[in-house]
Amino acid sequence: MQDASRALGFSRAKGYDLVRRGEFPCRVLRIGRTTRVVTASLLRVLESGEPEYNGARAGHCTPS
16 A cells, blocks of 8 residues: 555555545555555556546445
8 A cells, every 4th residue: 555655646644545535546455454456456547647446435345
């Protein structure tokens, strides 16, 4: 999470804030209390410059 936030140009705290609001620019997985950024999604966002929102709300999963 920290590396992804840094790669996108904002602080770790801002990254977690965006995750909580559902606005982190790439796909994020919540596993228990751990937050993981999907590497392929991060690379697509860095390459294209376009956000790739998860689209899932808390408590809901969407198949990929």
